[in-house]
Amino acid sequence: VQLQASGGGLVQAGGSLRLSCTASGRTFNRYTMAWFRQAPGKEREFVAAIRWTSTTHYADSVKGRFTITRDNAKNTVYLQMNNLKPEDAAVYYCAGDREIILSSLRLPYEYDYWGQGTLVTVSS
Secondary structure, eight states: OOEEEEOOEEEETTOOEEEEEEEOSSOGGGSEEEEEEEOTTSOOEEEEEEOTTOOEEEOTTTTTTEEEEEEGGGTEEEEEEOSOOGGGOEEEEEEEESOOOGGGTTOGGGOSEEOOOEEEEEEO
16 A cells, blocks of 8 residues: 655635545555644654544544544545644554554554645644
């Protein structure tokens, strides 16, 4: 599976962006897909995940502002980011894996497939 992330850019605080991640492969609809982010000098952190059942999970820091969705017909997962804050600035990575248990959703090393990252910059 290959993942291609896009949609990053520069936005003012309070603004919105939508990230996309398109996957190759015919079994996308059975994959758990997630977004992680990494700011300079910080570890990669969990942002959101969506299971093949469309159940969603969010980091507390983005809950209520970010929404993860998937379109299986397009092999694409989205991250709608609203009310962006300067602390949301980071490189955002999409990740996928077919077999992730619930307790491992937030652990980056549990995901086998990664996109190349897309940069989100938030100006204050």
